[in-house]
Amino acid sequence: MIQLNGERLSMGQLEEILFKHEKVEIGQDAIEKVQKSRQAVERIVQQEKTVYGINTGFGKFSDVKIAEHEVGTLQLNLIRSHACGFGEPFPEKVSRAMMVLRLNALLKGLSGIRLEVLERLVWMINEKVHPIIPQQGSLGASGDLAPLSHLVLAIIGEGEVWVDGVIRPSDEVFNEHELAPIQLQAKEGLALINGTQAMTAQGVVNYIEAEKLAYASEWIAAMTMESLYGIIDAFHPAVHEARGMQEQMDVAKRMRDWLEGSQLITHQGEKRVQDPYSLRCIPQIHGASWQVLNYVKEKLELEMNAATDNPLIFEEGEVVISGGNFHGQPIAFAMDFMKIGVAELANVSERRIERLVNPTLNEGLPAFLSAQPGLESGAMILQYSAASLVSENKTLAHPASVDSIPSSANQEDHVSMGTTGARHARMIIANVRHVLAIEAFCAAQAVEYRDAEKMSPKLYQKWQELRAIASSMTADRIFSKDINKIAAYLLP
Known part of the structure; x- marks a missing residue:
């Protein structure tokens, strides 16, 4: 209670x-x-x-x-x-x-x-x-x-x-x-x-779902790192302490924890000197999204405990004041900021998906992770779908709060459009969940080609959980069913 x-x-x-x-x-x-x-x-x-x-x-x-x-x-x-x-x-x-x-x-x-x-x-x-x-x-x-x-x-x-x-x-x-x-x-x-309880309520549910997705994006990215023989040196504490961004340092630490004990990751110079940004800059990119989420959480928790109606009654009725606490501008900005921060998790995830399926970039994995390239298309169209979702997110991420239409005969002549922003954020979060599910599916298949038993113990456990949801890609099938199951697994 x-x-x-x-x-x-x-x-x-x-x-x-x-x-x-x-x-x-x-x-x-x-x-x-x-x-x-x-x-x-x-x-x-x-x-x-x-x-x-x-x-x-x-x-x-x-x-x-x-x-x-x-x-x-x-x-x-x-x-x-x-x-x-x-x-x-x-x-x-x-x-x-x-x-x-x-x-x-x-x-x-x-x-x-x-x-x-x-x-x-x-x-x-x-x-x-x-x-x-x-x-x-x-x-x-x-x-x-x-x-x-x-x-x-x-x-x-x-x-x-x-x-x-x-x-x-x-x-x-x-x-x-x-x-x-x-x-x-x-x-x-x-x-x-x-x-402001409609926008705040949707915002709270958005935040809870987005927070779980942000954590999930890290172990999914770590699994992709293993699949592509990623270079772990980029996550060295000294690199991130040198910049001083706390969220970036936190992501780097969690990435090191996920990858601890892996026999698939590499060091500088073993296979290549540097990874592409979508791997090397995971702490910087994901960490910036965490900064956004922390801002959003702060504003939501304030609004959750705020008096937002009008008029407000003070001093046992001796003072009754008409004000404007109902104006949703703070939450409108927070929701628009959330849209950008969460959308970026999908943007960078889609780039990692491309590296997993592209035979010129995936370090010797089968083209499109297909068991029979050519006869079967494998994960080719999964990358198409991810690209479609991230493109849609770019449209949805346009800020709702920059718009205002006067109402009530111009008595209410500036409005926040915060609920529109919160609704669009929800749509972006759903798209991001499916993009991350696609990356998880592709990474699980790719690491299987490498040898799943060489994974870090923590990621091997995640791989087993994924395999209980979606079996290996031994032949072409209706992959959307697998992605929907994994997306449901990523819900709170």
């Missing part, structure tokens, strides 16, 4: 909640903050103070005063009108992450929402009742309005949810458990949707 209080949710804890379905609970300190904040909203309504989002319209309608008896209707209308998402739904893990992150943000006690609404979110998380949320429709400011509105539709019994892999109406699920749909009160609709 992981306790949430709006302050200390870590990437590791969120990974437990998302990938191992760890349950959550609300911390007692957070309960007290939430209750005080709600009392402040109720006083504002009773005293008929004019406060944005509590008793006014939204966006360009912020100057329209709403009567006390209509503040609940205002919130319901907000959700219905803003649920304008389209396209395929976010993956179920992302939907789960959105609920966890929105819950955690509201537990900071700055939003004025009732505890019972948050308890419903806890119930849905723990019972694995996940809202169906379309991916398209968010500008990334004022928050992820359209996606989060679809999340709220599920809470109020007007949306759909996943339950045990089946899509069902949320009110039907609530009825089965003798629960009534939530009836929104003053400010609650706005509090639930005015935030």
Whole structure:
């Protein structure tokens, strides 16, 4: 059980909640903050103070005063009108992450929402009742309005949810458990949707998957090193200490660990003096991608524990401020940066694939690793596919954050497009996973030609795991099936 209080949710804890379905609970300190904040909203309504989002319209309608008896209707209308998402739904893990992150943000006690609404979110998380949320429709400011509105539709019994892999109406699920749909009160609709949880949720899942891929890219590259009699001197600690980039030093160390005990690697001058960059510069290239991932993780963990709605309530309601924490620019930049950093892992992997299959570059291996070159094409088209994926990544890596389209009659005149960036990052990560799977498949075949028993002990174990998934390439077959199996093996 992981306790949430709006302050200390870590990437590791969120990974437990998302990938191992760890349950959550609300911390007692957070309960007290939430209750005080709600009392402040109720006083504002009773005293008929004019406060944005509590008793006014939204966006360009912020100057329209709403009567006390209509503040609940205002919130319901907000959700219905803003649920304008389209396209395929976010993956179920992302939907789960959105609920966890929105819950955690509201537990900071700055939003004025009732505890019972948050308890419903806890119930849905723990019972694995996940809202169906379309991916398209968010500008990334004022928050992820359209996606989060679809999340709220599920809470109020007007949306759909996943339950045990089946899509069902949320009110039907609530009825089965003798629960009534939530009836929104003053400010609650706005509090639930005015935030960056769609882009942040997708960003968190992106990061968790990308981190595993980045580690996997190292042992896969090490297997390619063995296949091509790579020169290990380039990973000597002194080389990397001379530059001083910590992530580069870390990659070099891990590469030395993977290759320790190998009888296939070489030293300078034994076969050649230098390796090509795709082998020699693995610490520099992969290390730079780790720098990107570390930056992304830092920004995500900050946003995971941030109050991102508007207005925010301070000093027990004495100070209510309309600000702009819903603006997704920090996460938009992080997602665009992630796209570049992760795409490079595939770029350099594809170059190693080319060296494995090209008979003029692969140190005497069969052309395209084919058992019968000419009669059989072997891995020829696997390299084509890898090239196609990395080329597609170059298009997807174009930054979404450089775009902005004014909305709400120019009241909201600059937006982040952060959710688009996060979605494109997810697509890049999927492509990278398949490129690395192709390299792993080719390296496993190539090292088999050399003599797998001469591999380092650690890599030999990885080779055995790969062989349990994809058998040796003794004849042409439908290789996409093997690649898909290896790609699934590379998932968290």
